[in-house]
Amino acid sequence: MLQTTEFALLRRVAAEQAERRAPSLAAAVVRGQDLLWTGARGAVDGAAPTTDTQYRIGSITKTFVAVLVLRLRDEGRLDLNDPLDKHVTGTSFGHLTVAQLLSHTAGLTSESPGSWWERSVGDDWPALMESMSGEPARHRAGERFHYSNVGYGVLGQLVAELRGMSWLSALTDEILSPLEMTRTSPMPAAPHALGWAVHPYADVLMPEPTPDAGAMAPAGQLWSTVADLARWVRFIGGDTGEVLHPDTMAEMRFPAAVEDGAAWTTGYGLGLQVWRADGRQYAGHTGSMPGFLATVAVDATTTTGALALTNTTAGVGVSALTFDLIKLVDDYEPALPAEWSPQSSVPAGLLALTGEWFWGPTPVVLRLLGDGWLDLRPANGAGRASRFRPVREDEWLGLDGYYAGETLRLHRHADGSPRHLDLATFIFTRTPYDPAAPIPGGLDKGTWPIEG
Template identity: 85%
Template sequence: MLETTEFALLRRIAAEQAERRAPSLIAAVVRGQDLLWSGARGNVDGSAPTADTQYRIGSITKTFIAVLVMRLRDEGLLDLNDLLDKHVSGTSFGHLTVAQLLAHTAGLTSESPGEWWERAPGVDWPALVESMSREPARHRAGERFHYSNVGYGALGQLIAELRGMSWTSALAEEVLAPLGMTRTTAMPAAPHAPGLAVHPYADVLMPEPTPDAGAMAPAGQLWSTLADLARWVRFIGGDTAGVLAPETVAEMRFPAAVEDGMAWTSGYGLGLQTFRSEGRQYAGHGGSMPGFLASVVVDPTTTTGAVAMTNTTAGVGVSALTFDLIKLVDEYEPALPVEWVPQPSVPSAMLALTGEWFWGPIPFVLRLLGDGWLDLRPPSGTGRGSRFRPVREDVWEGLEGYYAGETLRVHRHADGSPHHMDLATFVFTRTPYDPTAPIPGSLDLGTWPTEG
């Protein structure tokens, strides 16, 4: 990167580490498949932390759990609308759906009953289930967003039940190994940073405990490195290496619930936090455990993302830091548009679909995208529009907005030329209200006035 860009990034993390009194702080910026920049301040055991130094990543663990659940869904082993009871029996909250647990809309208590679980040795699954039997729901299922660490403990058990192995084994085999994330582990492996607390009114440190969280481990157990989390940022942005389909990760990024009401600057999808800032939408997750703070964020549109980790319990704004790093890079060195390359040819039956169509009197324009995809939207750019991916011959599925999940069908003349399109029962024709098309409601009331 340009020296001015690198200095601006270093200045930002240096100010964060000094002003917020972080024992150590490490950060990186990613774009596409490239690690553009990394920097560190402070020290771990007398030396500057490196891209191979482990930090505990807290609730970023939940994103890995969610990926394992979505793999089970894509394999047909569960449905997101399944009740937990279908796969994990014997709980007092088996009536909740998998999707509600993923999106924190199940209404469960935020923390497990008993001791402060983040600082105490964890109990096993039967003990957690027994303790939850005395806990009433905090909210009606589906009513609102309410963050629940317990819900992810349940999802970890669901993974174990359906895979016949621990969630950590499934994670290592199905996700970490294919992505080359060899330094992401359930317990710390040297070199790693110690968990520390900074006194609020004096520049002194106190060690924090880092116990095994037991049945609550799926909510925040993992340790990772800058290099591994940089790869995870790429994954969240869509570079999935076959671990999940990019479309599934996009589904995870889509907000299922809003965290901050009318402001809608932050929300939650299926295991991923979503954010809106200055006209851009981001995805990722924050993490905190005693002694550690971490954040991963990416703008899927530009693929610019950032990672930040520190070994202090509180005080460092790692989430704001990651956003600032992304914005600095995009301001100083914006990504170039992907170079346009013409296609050598397109099927004649597809080319015949292009151009102007009408929904009643309203004009739409259909364009061909790569790999048989379509784009249909009003020429003004406002109103209902979507991309459509091919399902089978002359059938496509909508991906965005009003038409997400809806079916587009092309009906042809005997000679193969397109006659009309049906989109979720709406009939699109080549001319406004084509009288030869099967438009509901009949056109017998009249025709367009003409002369001659």
């Protein structure tokens, strides 16, 4: 990167560390598959932290648990609308759905009953469920967003029961090993930072405990490094390798609930926080445990993302820092558009589908994209537009916009030539109100006034 860009990034990190009195602060910026920049201030064991220094990442753990759940869904082992008790029996809230637990819309209490779990040695699953045997609901299921750490303890148990192993073993086998995230673990392994509380009125430190959270561990147990989390930022941005289909990751990033109402600056998808700031939308997660703060975030549109890790209980604005790092890079060194090049060939018959079609009297344009994808949008550029991915012969699946999830089907004449397109009962024909096509064409009684 340009020296001016690197200095601006380091200056932002240095200011945060100094002004907010962080014992240490490490950060990184990624774009696409590249780790563009790393920087650190402060000290761990008397030296500057490196990309291999572990920090506790708190609730970023939830993103890993959510990916394990979505992998089960993609395998057909569960449906997101399944009630919990279809897979995990013996709870007092078995009617809640998997999707509600993932998106914090189940209405469950935010914390497990008893001693504050983040500073206490955790109990096992039966003890957690016993503590939740009373009235764990705080809101009607589906009513609103209500962040629930205990909900992710439940999802960790869901993974364990369907996989026949602990959620940590599933995490290692299905995510960490394939992505070569060898420095992400449930307990710290040297070199690692110690967690500190910074006195609010004096420059002195007090050590914070880091107990095993037991059944609540899926809510915030993991430790990781700048190097490993840079890979995870890429993952959230869509570089999912063989671990998860990119469409599933896009589904996880889609907002399921808004946290702050009409302002809509923060919300939640399926295991991911989503934010809107400066005309951008980010996805990722924050993390907070005694002695540690962390954030990972990525703008999936530009694939530019960032992360920040610090070993203090409070006071450092890691989320704002992360967003600023992304914005600095995209402002100083915006990504170049992908170079256009012609296709060597196109699938047989698809070229004949391109061009102008009509929904009633309204012209739309169908364009052919790479890999047999289609783009359908109004001819005037305003209105419902979607891209479609081929799923089988003469069928495409809507990926975005109004028609996301809907199927576009091509109907042909007896000789095989294109007749009309059917998109969720919307019929598109080559001429306005084609009398030979279904409604809005020939099945009504209107005709154009044509002489002769």
